[in-house]
Amino acid sequence: APGPPxxxxxxxxxxxxxxxxxxxxxxxxxxxxxxxxxxxxxxGVSGDQGREVTHGLVSAGYYPVHGATSSLxxxxxxxxxxxxxxxxxxxxxxxxSIAKALTDTKAVAIFLVTTTDLPPEDSAMxxxxxxxxxxxxxIKNFFDAVVEVYKSDGxxxxxxxxxxxDVERIMSELDPDQADSLDIEPLDDGSIVPHYSGKGRAGTxxxxxxxxxxxxxxxxxxxxxxxxxxLASAIxxxxxxxxxxxxxxxxxxxxxxxxxxxxxxxxxxxILENRELYDGYNxxxxxxxxxxxxxAECFADLFGKDVIYNPLTVxxxxxxxxxxxxxxxxxxxxxxxPYSSHDIGVTTTVMFPRKPQLFRDWLLTHSDxxxxxxxxxxxxxxxxxxxxxxxxxxxxxxSVVKGLLADNRKQYKIRATxxxxxxxxxxxxKALDPERVTLVKADFDDIKSCEAAVDGADGAFLVTDFYSAxxxxxxxxxxxxxxxxxxxxxxxxxxxxxxxxESVEEMDRELKLGLEEVGDxxxxxxxxxxxxxxxxxxxxxxxxVTYVLMPVYSENFFKLxxxxxxxxxxxxxxxxxxxxxxGKDGEVPVMCMSVEELGPAxxxxxxxxxxYAGHEIGLVTDFVTMSEAAEMIKDVFFTEExxxxxxxxxxxxxxxxxxxxxxxxxxxxAKDLGQMFRYxxxxxxxxxxxxxxxxxxxxxxxxxLRKWLEDNRDNVEFRQMLGLR
Numbered sequence: 074a075p076g077p078p079x080x081x082x083x084x085x086x087x088x089x090x091x092x093x094x095x096x097x098x099x100x101x102x103x104x105x106x107x108x109x110x111x112x113x114x115x116x117g118v119s120g121d122q123g124r125e126v127t128h129g130l131v132s133a134g135y136y137p138v139h140g141a142t143s144s145l146x147x148x149x150x151x152x153x154x155x156x157x158x159x160x161x162x163x164x165x166x167x168x169x170s171i172a173k174a175l176t177d178t179k180a181v182a183i184f185l186v187t188t189t190d191l192p193p194e195d196s197a198m199x200x201x202x203x204x205x206x207x208x209x210x211x212i213k214n215f216f217d218a219v220v221e222v223y224k225s226d227g228x229x230x231x232x233x234x235x236x237x238x239d240v241e242r243i244m245s246e247l248d249p250d251q252a253d254s255l256d257i258e259p260l261d262d263g264s265i266v267p268h269y270s271g272k273g274r275a276g277t278x279x280x281x282x283x284x285x286x287x288x289x290x291x292x293x294x295x296x297x298x299x300x301x302x303x304l305a306s307a308i309x310x311x312x313x314x315x316x317x318x319x320x321x322x323x324x325x326x327x328x329x330x331x332x333x334x335x336x337x338x339x340x341x342x343x344i345l346e347n348r349e350l351y352d353g354y355n356x357x358x359x360x361x362x363x364x365x366x367x368x369a370e371c372f373a374d375l376f377g378k379d380v381i382y383n384p385l386t387v388x389x390x391x392x393x394x395x396x397x398x399x400x401x402x403x404x405x406x407x408x409x410x411p412y413s414s415h416d417i418g419v420t421t422t423v424m425f426p427r428k429p430q431l432f433r434d435w436l437l438t439h440s441d442x443x444x445x446x447x448x449x450x451x452x453x454x455x456x457x458x459x460x461x462x463x464x465x466x467x468x469x470x471x472s473v474v475k476g477l478l479a480d481n482r483k484q485y486k487i488r489a490t491x492x493x494x495x496x497x498x499x500x501x502x503k504a505l506d507p508e509r510v511t512l513v514k515a516d517f518d519d520i521k522s523c524e525a526a527v528d529g530a531d532g533a534f535l536v537t538d539f540y541s542a543x544x545x546x547x548x549x550x551x552x553x554x555x556x557x558x559x560x561x562x563x564x565x566x567x568x569x570x571x572x573x574x575e576s577v578e579e580m581d582r583e584l585k586l587g588l589e590e591v592g593d594x595x596x597x598x599x600x601x602x603x604x605x606x607x608x609x610x611x612x613x614x615x616x617x618v619t620y621v622l623m624p625v626y627s628e629n630f631f632k633l634x635x636x637x638x639x640x641x642x643x644x645x646x647x648x649x650x651x652x653x654x655x656g657k658d659g660e661v662p663v664m665c666m667s668v669e670e671l672g673p674a675x676x677x678x679x680x681x682x683x684x685y686a687g688h689e690i691g692l693v694t695d696f697v698t699m700s701e702a703a704e705m706i707k708d709v710f711f712t713e714e715x716x717x718x719x720x721x722x723x724x725x726x727x728x729x730x731x732x733x734x735x736x737x738x739x740x741x742x743a744k745d746l747g748q749m750f751r752y753x754x755x756x757x758x759x760x761x762x763x764x765x766x767x768x769x770x771x772x773x774x775x776x777x778l779r780k781w782l783e784d785n786r787d788n789v790e791f792r793q794m795l796g797l798r
Contacts, residue, residue: 110133110134110135110182110345111135111136111181111182112137112138112139112178112179112180112181112182113130113135113137113180113181113182113184114141114174114178114180114182114184115138115139115140115141115183115184116141116163116165116185116187116215117141117142117186117187117188117235118142118154118160119142120186120188121301121334122235122337123140123142123184124153124154125334125336125337125338126184126338127155127158128154128155129337129338129340129341129342130182130341130342131157132338132766133342133345135342137157137158137159138155138157138158138159139158139159139160139161139174139178140154140158140159140160141162141163142160142162142163143162143163143164145160145162161178165211165214165215166211166214168214168217168218168221171214171218171219172218175218175219175222176222176225179226179228180230181228182230182231183219183233184232184234184235184341185215185232185233185234186234186235187208188208201260201264201267201268201397201400202260202262202263203262204268205267205268205270205271206271208271209271209272209274209275212234212271212272212276212278212279213275216232216278216279216283216291217282219283220289223288223289227288228288229288229289230288231289231290231291231292231348231352232279232283232289232290232291232292233291233292233341233345234275234276234291234292234294235294235337236273236276236293236294236296237268237269237272237273237295237296238269238295238413239272239273239274239277240270240273240403240407241266241270241273242270242273243255243412244265247412254410254411254412255412257403257406258403260399264400266400266403267400268404269404269407273295276355283353290348290353291352292344292348292351292352292353292354292355293354293355294337294340294341294344294356295355295358295415296332297329297332297357297358297359297408297413297415298329298330299331299333299334300333300334300436300439303320303368303436304442306401307320307322308320308444308445308448309372309380311448316379317378317379317380318372318378318380318448318450319380319381319382320365320368320369320372320380320381320382320383321382321383321385321393322365322382322383322385322405323384323386323387323389323390323406324364324384324408324409325384326364326366326384327364327408327409328362328363329362329363329364330359330361330415330417331359331361331362331432332358332359332360332420333429333430333435335430335435336358336424336427336429336430340356340358340420340423340424343423343424344423356416356423357414357415357416358415358416359415359416359417359420359429360417360429360431360432361417361429361431362417365384366382368382369381371432371433372436372450375437375452376452378449378450387402387405390402390405422583425583426576426579426762428612431612431687434687434688435687437617437686437687438684438685438686438688440452440454441454441683452683455531455567456483456531457531457532457567457679457680458483458484458485458486458531459485459488459531459532460477460485460487460488460530460531460532460534461487461488461490461527461530461532461533461534461566462474462477462487462489462533462534463490463515463526463534463535463536464535464536464537464538465487465489465490465491465499465502466491466498467536467538468626468668469536469572469668469671470489470534471502472669472670472671472672473671473675474487474502474505474510474672475505475669475672476672476673476675476676477672477676478505478506478509478510479672479676480673480676480680483680484509485679486509487506487509488511488513488526488527488530489503489510489511490513490514490515490526491515492515492516493514494512513525513526517556518551519555523555523556523558523559524559524562524563526559527556527559527560527563527566528563529563530563530566531565531568532566532567532682533560533566533569533570534569534675535553535557535571537552537553537603539599539600539603544599544600546599546602546603547603549604550603550604550606550610553603553610554610557571557607557610557614557616560616561615566616567682568619568678568679569611569616569618570618570619570621570675570679571607571608571618572604572622572623573605573607573620573621574604574605574622574623575605575622576602576605577601577602577605578598578601579602608620612687617682617687618686618687619678619688619689619690620688621671621674621675621690621692622689622691622762622763623668623671623692624663624664624665624666624692624693625663625664625666626665626667627665627668627695627781628667630665630702630706630778631706631794631795632794633699634651634652634653634703634706635795635796636650636651636795636796637649637650637651637652648724648726649724649725649726650725650726650727650728651703651706651725651726651728652728652730652735653703653727653728653729653730654731654735655730661698662696662698663696663698663699664693664695664696665693665695665696665697666692666693666694666695666768667694667775667781670692670768670772670775670776673772673774674690674692674771674772677772678690690768690771691762691763691764691768692763692771693764693765693768694768694769694775694776695765695777695778696765697778703727704727705779706782706795707727709779709782709783709786710782710786710791710792711725711797765777
């Protein structure tokens, strides 16, 4: 790439920036190509499902990712797609066009979603039944083309098809004594939920067709009612005076399956990763079962409006003056029946260890959508100004207090909670800004004190400490529950940022990792599991939460790799030795980030909290082995330069030792880290929950380990830990 611009003018500077940007983009593409899982192709990239899947495939490491659409004009906003996506026009009605796309891209991972015209836009189709048949034929044509190309190139491919329930088939297979419970009257053209049944029939065809092609596999993703329908056909509509908004549907009091399209970004890559497991499988997705009364309550709680559910009869809904109302009435009949049931358990298993997004969280993250504003449900999201920080005197809490105080977008007021307001640590927190920091006495064991701490606060940050809970995971979990309950009961806390961790016990059980039971309670990493169970509890409460997962603190490397004095057996001289675990335990990359980066991350979350509702954010700025970390510390801290720029290296020897010997030399934290090494060596599921790129999006100034070490080279505390002056 060219060097920095001279001071000759703006045009030269702009030209350099443009060239540098292109150079960085090319470098990124080269890196992606080196580690790519293979090319992928998304049909329907201009729609919500296609966009989310495209993001998911890029994040998972597929490269190149191609996005197919019937017309490039349909992709109105390319900024909503990853920069690396390559767009192409494909006519799904033309087998040759499909074949060309498959052949040219050599895609091994394919996602297909189609759209039923409801009502048909094509004047040549005069009925919904014909629209159903047209969509069925289009999908059939697609899979025929896939087999045709396979016979030519023999390339292994996995196709994931986004489909819907074949309601007509389901009804035909009911026993006579069941028929009355799903008695859907066909439309005048003979169709039954045409926008479902066409896709459902096509899915069955695909499963049967690909049985004859051993190198081709297919997974059906059968979607339930989507949260995004509340931005369109199911949006609450106002009365004339905009004093009340109504959701009208013939769903009775049934709790129906719902799902967020955004979760496809996680589900599709997981299925592709385990394609043999899901080959020929129909995954009936669902995040939750929720009734319309509860949906209306969510709208009312968020927007502060009178939103109600109006249960219609089938006839009333079919007569509504909206396109395709009769087909929508049929759909609601089906959704309210027991035969539409999808599988929350399977969905949770596929997404594991992530959790599906629930409707309440989806609504907050989409509260600023123009569709809501158009019907008078504009949300003036109030800023979070006053924040209660639980655990304020600990490393994370202190970082959060500093991060909020340093945020120049607003003047945060901070309630720093502590059990002892007279402690030196508490006084140090107060001294950071005596006018904006208030010390509040609160005890995790005393829920009343927690309630008092958050009463009137706009936001809260929560981190619990396993060791101050007496190393009892049940006590730590209850500590977190007490604060979560206090936040919910306050009615003033609009958002909670909860520093939690993954459930190692659950990961060990679900993924059969074979980890050792080292905790007193027989669990692999009890301090992880207590926080994880509390996070599950938080998801059941009526409160907006963002879950942040911290990695190993970069600060802990000074403790873990501090040199020790040993006597050389051969010379009798004392030498300084940096012990490093050898073998695979020492070579497993450890995810790390300085705890000081947490504060700016939390400040940015509070600044746009509606965008992060329900999100889990795995923070990390680097992945390094213990050996690499040791070398970095040696290079940065044990190399000095005098006034004449002569380099002098303080003598320190790096010594490989067994992990068990290394753990014996350290304290409880190292023992826990030793178990973490085993955990990381068994699976990269944890690593996949952490993203350097997403961390940098949230905290642009966050630094990888070496840069952070260089910036802290003169830190007195760190140098003392290394035995340096």
